[in-house]
Amino acid sequence: MTSIQVFDPAMCCSTGICGPEVDPKLVRFAADLDWLKEQGISITRLNLSQEPVTFAQDAEVKSILQFQGEAGLPLIKVNGEVKSSGLYPSRGELAAWAGVQAPEPSLFTDAVAELVAIGAAIASNCEPCFKFHFDKARKLGVSKEDMRQAVAMALRVKESPAKSMVELTDRFLGEPQELVTIKPLGEKAKSDSISCCSPAKGGAPKKSGCC
Numbered sequence: 001m002t003s004i005q006v007f008d009p010a011m012c013c014s015t016g017i018c019g020p021e022v023d024p025k026l027v028r029f030a031a032d033l034d035w036l037k038e039q040g041i042s043i044t045r046l047n048l049s050q051e052p053v054t055f056a057q058d059a060e061v062k063s064i065l066q067f068q069g070e071a072g073l074p075l076i077k078v079n080g081e082v083k084s085s086g087l088y089p090s091r092g093e094l095a096a097w098a099g100v101q102a103p104e105p106s107l108f109t110d111a112v113a114e115l116v117a118i119g120a121a122i123a124s125n126c127e128p129c130f131k132f133h134f135d136k137a138r139k140l141g142v143s144k145e146d147m148r149q150a151v152a153m154a155l156r157v158k159e160s161p162a163k164s165m166v167e168l169t170d171r172f173l174g175e176p177q178e179l180v181t182i183k184p185l186g187e188k189a190k191s192d193s194i195s196c197c198s199p200a201k202g203g204a205p206k207k208s209g210c211c
Helices: 022-040 050-058 059-072 091-098 110-123 127-139 145-173
Strands: 003-008 042-047 075-079 081-085
Touching: 003 022, 022 042, 022 091, 042 145, 050 059, 050 075, 059 075, 075 091, 081 091, 110 127, 110 145
Parallel strands: 003 042
Antiparallel strands: 003 075, 075 081
């Protein structure tokens, strides 16, 4: 089985989502390693701040640290052979080193999926949905500016039907309509007419075309 070792520089975690700012580079790399695990590749990640002894016991890693310091990290080993140091490689490079076929790039990434979900949450007025997908998008490294654009697009789509209904009533009634003043509670209506969606007298619902 192919094995990949990643010697990370000192950091609180390898996910890239801790702290006030998300590091997209670490988020992408973590996703690439998860993909490799799904292909049957053995992955080991080591953190300098948490496992310094392991770094000191590896002769090649120790040598790079002595000459380059932490600038030589991350260091990537595949089956014990150093493949890169000082940068996080792409998924294509990792796949080539591991001997697996890299997938065709898709525009519909996990990040794009969360932007679509945020737009759907806005269109459906679902607060829990928005909070859930906002958090997932943030963890994937999606910027707030991209999320704002998704929200703005959803609002434009959402407002379009309402605008069309206003235009429809203007065409039927001949002039722009003003808002109807709602009577205070308890005030007796001057008309006994029943609206299309109101129940008729006696509790039976009134049949109508719109409801």
